[in-house]
Amino acid sequence: MTAYRTDPGSLGRPFGRDYAPAVAPLVADPGLRRVVDQQARELLNGSDDPEVRRRALAVRERVRGRWARGGGRVEMLPDQRDQERALVLGGEVLVSAASWPDVEDEARRERLERVEVGCPDLEDRVVRLRGDGDDVDARLTRFVTDLRRQGHATSFSYVTPLSPVMKPCSGRPAPGLATFAEYGPVDRSHGRGVRVAVIDTGVVAEPRSDGWLGDVARIAADAGPASNVDPLDADPADGYLDVSAGHGTFVAGIVAQVAPGAEIIAHRSLTTSGTASDVDVACALIRAVRENAQVVNLSLGTSTYFDEPPLALAAALDVVREIEAARGWETVIVAAAGNAGTRVPVWPAAFGRVVAVGALTSTLRPTRWSSRGHWVDVSTVGEGVVSTYVAGSQAPDVAAEPQTFGRDAWACWTGTSFAAPQVAGAVARAMTEHRLSSTQAVRELLAAGRPVADFGKALRILPGV
Incomplete structure (x- = not known):
């Protein structure tokens, strides 16, 4: 039935x-x-209202402060349309374990170090890479873009927020x-x-x-x-x-x-x-x-x-x-x-x-x-x-x-x-x-x-x- x-x-x-x-x-x-009307306007017009932009900046700084206190770094990454933005962990990328043997040498050339994933169930499925230096974010963007063009499964290490x-x-x-x-x-x-x-x-x-x-x-x-x-x-x-x-x-x-x-x-x-x-x-x-x-x-x-x-x-x-x-x-x-x-x-x-x-x-x-x-x-x-x-x-x-x-x-x-x-x-x-x-x-x-x-x-x- x-x-x-x-x-x-x-x-x-x-x-x-x-x-x-x-x-x-x-x-x-x-x-x-x-x-409720005001809440809906805030969600819709976040880029137009100066007060909403100010509060959004305050939220962003609080988020950055939280990750900095834990020894990490969060960055806002514009997408390819330069409209939507993604939160990413600065200096980090992920590569599938299946792709890793083919990209290990390139990761070494980009001065990226393999670190623990931080989740036992994913350690044999995902490789977590971390780098440093003033140009690390540019290097990682190039690294991820090049590997994806070659067909390898890789992505930035994203921060998943409530929105x-x-x-x-x-x-x-x-x-x-x-x-x-x-x-x-x-x-x-x-x-x-x-x-x-x-x-x-x-x-x-x-x-x-x-x-x-x-x-x-x-x-x-x-x-x-x-x-x-x-x-x-x-x-x-x-x-x-x-x-x-x-x-x-x-x-x-x-x-x-x-x-x-x-x-x-x-x-x-x-x-x-x-x-x-x-x-x-x-x-x-x-x-x-x-x-x-x-x-x-x-x-x-x-x-x-x-x-x-x-x-x-x-x-x-x-x-x-x-x-x-x-x-x-x-x-x-x-x-x-x-x-x-x-x-x-x-x-x-x-x-x-x-x-x-x-x-x-x-x-x-x-x-x-x-x-x-x-x-x-x-x-x-x-x-x-x-x-x-x-x-x-x-x-x-x-x-x-x-x-x-x-x-x-x-x-x-x-x-x-x-x-x-x-x-x-x-x-x-x-x-x-x-x-x-x-x-x-x-x-x-x-x-x-x-x-x-x-x-x-x-x-x-x-x-x-």
Whole structure:
């Protein structure tokens, strides 16, 4: 039986109006609409508005500072159109292990040293090269370009941020939902028994008193790299929330709203500056799949210099396929399409096996700021999404209207980051509601969607402000 193919009048509403009554109190504040409009303008007009440019520069400097404190260097690399920009790790490139024997001599001539990849699952699949000197970036650009012309698999070492281009877009306090125990009329059985991994900035350490995200396991900060706790104020530690603090908590709360019975596993791969290397993200993805996540949400992505897939993420998907073949079932990977407003592919969303999610307005119309194109599979509301947030004050140099949030805060945020977890939650709900596998659930949800040019199939799940 086809689970979600219903009458034409309900096309695009796989769950009817289940979520609208529960969220209705959140959209009653008329001031939120103005803030949502401002958030959308910031995403769209980042290169035109002087204040937005100033805040974007402040974000960029915070990102550079975070990597410098760790001994690294981040650079903005214009693509070949000189429009989109990719964040790369300065002085580093990746080469596939298969190509390495043919390019080793050339790497030596360019004074590039082989270093550890930093992910055990990728050490025999990817070679990481590092160089130095004043001209290293020019040498690496020439090195990568020449090798690609010869047909070798190589790429820059990309930084994978929460958006293809880091743009500040502040949250805004919103009225709270009911406690998790009272959350209704959503059926608490939706998603029960489904494990959803959220690879992001982690989850806030202090459990909320309203019960939301109470079942999400916290691994304390003293556990080192294994910790999944969002430090909130670390990049830099200046008394303010970091640029992307609370992002993972917000995303996890969206999954919980759509599939309140799902088991949410939080992985902290991104720093609170909103960035991670593609190797770090690749390693977290492999770990989540190996730990039997049926659905993985990646509210992050990067464009690339040649529009090529980042090598580490491509290798990670090869590992994922091997894990799936050994155990006999597949994990659904959901990723945000990005906020660039162009058809330029954003990775990992643009991989064929990944469910790429674009963003629509609250009326299910295409947003001007969402990335789009033939590679986008599905879209849902991404403007004015309301979810769980964290306590603290926003830094005045990166927020248009700095806000202070208390305990059990809810916030209003805009971006494809917040469309993707709705789809991840919808997959979990569809699995339990109709006893489907994760891949069957995706097919049924897509069949229920309303086609929108360049945005795949439109679904209404959570309402936006």
